[in-house]
Amino acid sequence: MCTRAEAQPWVDVRPAVNLVRIARVVTEGTIVGTIGAVSFAIVHAMLIVPIWGRIPGGMVQAVPAGVALAWAFERVAPARNWRSSTHGAIFGALLFLTLVPGTVFANTLRLAGAHPGDWPGTIGTLAIAAASGGFAGWILTRERRAPPAFAIATFVLTAAAGGPVAVVNSARAAWLFIGFLPICVAAGTATTLARRVVRKDMS
Numbered sequence: 001m002c003t004r005a006e007a008q009p010w011v012d013v014r015p016a017v018n019l020v021r022i023a024r025v026v027t028e029g030t031i032v033g034t035i036g037a038v039s040f041a042i043v044h045a046m047l048i049v050p051i052w053g054r055i056p057g058g059m060v061q062a063v064p065a066g067v068a069l070a071w072a073f074e075r076v077a078p079a080r081n082w083r084s085s086t087h088g089a090i091f092g093a094l095l096f097l098t099l100v101p102g103t104v105f106a107n108t109l110r111l112a113g114a115h116p117g118d119w120p121g122t123i124g125t126l127a128i129a130a131a132s133g134g135f136a137g138w139i140l141t142r143e144r145r146a147p148p149a150f151a152i153a154t155f156v157l158t159a160a161a162g163g164p165v166a167v168v169n170s171a172r173a174a175w176l177f178i179g180f181l182p183i184c185v186a187a188g189t190a191t192t193l194a195r196r197v198v199r200k201d202m203s
Helices: 019-047 052-080 085-111 119-141 146-160 171-202
Strands: none
Touching (some): 019 171, 052 085, 052 171, 085 119, 085 146, 119 146
């Protein structure tokens, strides 16, 4: 006599989607994206030109990037027992490091006379960005769930920034890329603070 599960092998027994958790991450990500957009505007104004009027439009890219960061931290935090603002800053700094390989690749193409904005260069840059993020997620946790989340975070952040900064074009461009370090640190710190506030309000 077959069991019910054997009689209906097509039944999906996976746990239901945690809508509360998704809502929490999206809320956290929106906060992080807002802080990241303002931080970028500050750095850009200091190094290039003021772009305060572009902040509202930039939220279209900043919020998805913030959500991706919040989701990556959600995956990494339990494995590393990360809770404090210091942990958030470390997370942001590591995220910045994952941007380096794609930036090096794109600027190597520029030096070679190729255009990194063409589809082969774009695909290569984004693939390297995702691979760098995935590798960082694996090193941090040694778990299967973190690498994809970290890979997506690096991928989305690279895309949201309009691709790697052309650091070989000018000193200001190089400084702008370096300026991403405090931006990422601020975003990482904001992730822990937003996580604390949102969890308290939604508990």
